[in-house]
Every structure is written in C-alpha cells, then in structure tokens.
Amino acid sequence: MQLQFSVYVLPVIASAILSAAVAAVAWRRRPTSGATALALLMGFVTLWSVGYALRLLSVDLESKLFWAKFRYFGILPVPATWLILAIQYTGYGKRWLRSWAYAALVLEPAVMLVLVWTNEVHHLFWAQIDLASYGPLTLLSTVHGPAFWAH
Template sequence: MVVQYTPYVLLALLSAAISVGVAIRVWQRRPGPGVVPLTLMVLGAAWWSLGYALEISTPDLETQVLIANLEYPGIATIPVMWFVFVLEYTGRGKKWLSRGTVALLLIVPFLTIVMALTNDYHHLFRVSVTAVTEGPFPTFKSVYGPFFWVHTAYSYLMLTPGTILLIVTALRMPKIYRRQAITLLMGAGLPWIANILYVTGLGPIPSLDMTPFSFSLAGLALGWSLIRYQLMDVVPVARDII
C-alpha cells in the first residue's frame, strides 16, 4: 500500500493517543458511576481518530473507503455511550438503564456497522463515492444512502437529550459539579460542532473531517476535569438532588 504523508496524519494520531490516555485515566476511577460508558466513548474516539489517520495516509480510493467503513465501530457507538454516561453521571441510570435498555440502544449502531461494512452489496449506506484531489490530501466524497441518514439522525437523537440533561445538571448543581459539567459539555460540544460542519459541507476545508482532530481538544478538556475537578471521583449522583 502506498503511503502519503501529511501533517494531518500526525494530528489524527495525536488525537488517538490523547483519547487512549484519557480512557486509561477514566478506567482507573471504576467502579464509579459512568466510568464504563465514558471509557468506551473515549476509546471509540480513539478508534475513529486512528482510522482517519490511516484513511488520509493512503491515496488509493478503494482503500480509503474500506478504512472509512472500518471506523464505524467507533463512530456509531460514541453517541449511545454519551447518553448512557450522562444518565449514570446525573444519577438517573438506576431508574432508566438496564442491560436490556442498553442493548436496545445499541441496535442502530450495530446495524450501522453492518450496513457500512456490507455497503458493496446494497449501497444503502453510500450510494457512490468520488475521488477528491483538491485540498491538503487526496480523499473522497460520498453520496450517502438512506441508512447513513438513519445513523446520523439517531446519533443526534442520543447526543441532544444527553447534552440537555447535562446542561440542566450544570445549572442546578453546586459549583464543583457545575465546573465538571461545563468541561464535559466542552469536550462533547467540540466534536459535535465539527461533525455538523463536515456533514453539511460547511467546514473550512470541505474535504477534511475535523471531527477526529477535535477529539484531542475534547480529551484535554476531560483530562483537565479529571485532574482539576475530580471528575468520576466526586459526581452529582452522590448528592441525589436531580
């Protein structure tokens, strides 16, 4: 396989490394509320960033598409893990979550992964792809099929209520919890905004997906919250206020 170097590869690898480091630090806080879903969410970000680094390091269109599809185990599970994490973090997990509930929430991500990996047989995820040679590196543009939009809508359906619930928590909690929630919102908001800009084609470089790079900043925000505000050591659930 021919490999092309671009500084963006290094940035994506750095983002993956930061995410892995944060995941390790979070996992060390177990068995606290939200530790498992937050760890899985950050590892999903690491998988996505690593995959994107490999994707943009090859000029071959077929290989790029294959790697892009292999990124979906990370991409598709992040929104659900965010939603589950927020429920546990705010003390609603025991009431609303069970293994069965989480399994149901993961049905669409599972189908998304399957549809992405088997797209050549049905083209319901990507109708077509076109090579893009303009920009910082050769990449491709997709015409998305109906199931991609099912995945996108479901992802935002998971992200939105989780974010709203965290905002409510930030407004109602004492200062230390409020600061935790703010850093969590920063960590979640940056990739969300970057992804919206990419999907809508409104990013500064349309062919460049800034989402994997934004995970580095999100990881730093989470790392700061772990160290400075004792995230996962002191959580709102202990107050039972919400």
C-alpha cells in the same frame, strides 16, 4: 499499502493519543460513577480517530474505503455511549439503564454497522464513492445514501 503524508493528519493523531490516554485513566477508575462509560466512549473516539488518520494517510481507493468503514466501529456507538455516560454520571443509571435499555441502544449501531460493511451490495450508506485529488492530497469523496441520513 501506499501512504501520503499531510499536515492535516497531525491533529487527528493527537486526538487518538489524547482520547486513548483519557480512556486508560477512566478505566483505572471504574468504581467511580460513569467511569466505565467514559472509558468506552474514549475508546470509541480513539477507534474513530485512528481510522480517520489511516484513511487520510492511505492513497488507493481500497485502503481508503477499508479505513472509512473501520472508523464506523468508533463512530456508531458514540451517541449511545455518551447517553449512557450522562445517565450514569447524573445518578440515574440504576433507575433508567436496565438490560433492555442497553439492548435497545446497541441495536441501531449494529444495524448501521452491517449496512456500512455491506454497502457494495445495496449502496444505502454511500450511494457513490470516488477518489478526489486536491493538490497533492488524494481524498475519498462520497455521496451519502439514505441509511447514512437515517443514522
């Protein structure tokens, strides 16, 4: 895999490091209300940031597309995890978060993840994917499909 360096990747790498550190601290404090959800949320943000950094650093279409897909392991669970964190932190976790609620919150990200990784078959998530050059940088240019907008 050939790599290109850009100053734009530095804040993304800093975000990955910071979110991983917050995840580690929160994980050590799991007995605290909302700490586990915060650790998971920051773990997902770390995956998102690492995937985006590697997408920026990659040059060829296959590598950029792989890392674009990889980062959705972090992107898709963020809204549900954030909601769980808010509910737990405010003290409503035992009342509102039953097993069926967790299952419902996992369903949409799981379906979207399947659509992301099988996009070449149906083009529902990204209708078009190309490389675009902006000065010395090669970036992934996408046209979003209906599944992207549904998410």
